[in-house]
Amino acid sequence: MNIIKKFSLGVLISLFLTISANADKIKIGTEGAYPPWNSKDASGKLIGFEVELAWTLCRYIGQQCEIVEQDWDGMIPALIMRKFDAIMAGMSITAERQKAINFSQGYADEVASLAVMKGSDLEGISTSEGINLTKKTGTVKKDLKTLTSALAGKTVCTQTATIHQNFLESGDVGKVNVRTYKTQDEVNLDLASGRCDVALAAAVAFTDYAEKSGKPVVLVGPTFSGGAFGNGVGVGIRKDDTELLKAFNKAIDKARKNGDISRIATKWFGFDASM
C-alpha cells in the first residue's frame, strides 16, 4: 500500500512540475502542411518560414516557445479553446476571422493564383497579370467576367476554410462548382490526378508542389490580392489576450527593422514576401 501511495505521489508531483514548467511557455499552433509557409521535413520536424520566424519572434519577446501542430480546419476553435496561445499558419487577416480572434500586424503577404495541369484548356485565358479586389476598377471587373465564363462548369478545388474558398463562394466569379479538401497536399494530389479541373491557393503552394513533385502544374489567370483575400498574414491571438498581442506586435516591429523577416522570407519563398 505504502509503495502505491509513494508512487502516486511521485506521479502527481511530476505531473505538477510539467504543468508549471509549461505555464510560461507561449504555445504557437501551426498546420505543418502548407509549404513553404509551414511544413514538415522527412523526420516529421516542423519547418518552414513561419516556424523559423516564430523562434525569432519568441527571442524578441524574451519568452520560451513551443510550436504545436493542429489541423487547419480546427485552427481557430483550438486557439479559442486554449490548446495554444497563438496561430502562425499562413492565416490571412480577414474581417470574418477578426470576428472570432485578434490578429497582430501582418508579417508577410503573397498572392493567390489558379493552377491547372499542362494541356488544360484554361491555359489560354487572357487576363491582366494581377488584380486587387479591394478596388473593383474596370480592368478588375473585366477580368472577373473572363474568369466567370472560364470557370463555368469546371470543378474548382481548394483547401477548406481558406480565403480561397471564401473568394470562390463570394459570387465574384459566378456560381462555381467548389470542392474543398482538408489539406493543400490533397488539393495538389487531385489536381494532378485530374479530378480537379483547376485549383486555387497561394501561388507559392503550387510552384513549391510543381518543383518538388516534378508534375506539370502551371499557374493561370491573374494573381489575386485584397478583398476576400485579406490583408496579409498575421499572428492570430485570442481576443482577451491583449498583452500577448502587444508583445507580438512589438516583436514583429523589431524583426522587421532588423531585417529578420525579409531574410527568412527570402530563404523560404525565394523572394521577399515580408510586409
Added chain:
Amino acid sequence: MDFELMINSFPKLLNAAVITLKLLSVSLIVGLFIGLLFAILRLNKNIFINKFAYGYSYVFRGTPLLVQIFIIYFGLGQIEYLRSTFLWVILKEPYWCAIIAFALNTGAYTSEILRSAFQTIQPGIIEAGKSLGISNKIIFYKIQIPIAIRQSLPAYGNEIILMMKGTSLASTVTIMDLTGVAKYIISTTFKPIEVFIVAGGIYLFMTFIIHNVIKYLEKKYSFSQ
C-alpha cells in the same frame, strides 16, 4: 452556447443527412450482395476459393476504413494507367469511391456474419428437406438463406449502425455528408461544440430508427412464436 446557430444549422445538417443515408443505403445493398457471395464462397470445399474469400474478409476487416477510402480515392488516383481506362469515369467521382470503399468494407463483415449464420443451421433441417425430396438448390434458396438471414439479424443490425457512423469518413474525400457540412459550418462560425451537438443528435436519431426497425424484424421473424 449559441442556440441561434444550432437552430440555423439544423436544416442544413438535415439536408446533409440525406446524403449520409444515400451513402449508407447504396453501400449496404451492394455490401449485402458481396457479403452473401463471399459467405457462400467461404463454405466452398475448394481450398483456393475458400482461402480467397477468407483473404478478402481478413484484409478488409483488418485495416481501418479510413485507410481503405484513402487507398481507393487518393491511391488509385495516382495510377496513370487507370486514368485512361473507363474505370476512371467511376473513380473520378468521390461519391463512387466512397461507395466502393464502404461496400467492400461492410461486405467483408457481412460475409462473416452470414457465414457463421450458415454454419449454425442445424443439419437436421437440411436432412429433413432432403428426405422430403427437395432439391439441393431449393433447400439452399428457400431454407438455408432465409434461416441464415434471420439468424444474422442482430449482428447485422449492429453492422448497419457501425456503417452509418462509418459514412462520416466520406467527408475526408470532399463529400458533403452530415459530417462534411458540419465541418463546413464550423469553418465559418468557429463554433464546433454547437454544430457537432446538432450533427451528433441527428446521427443518434438515425441510430434510434435503425435499431428499432431491426428489433421489429427480429420479433416478426423470431422462431418461437
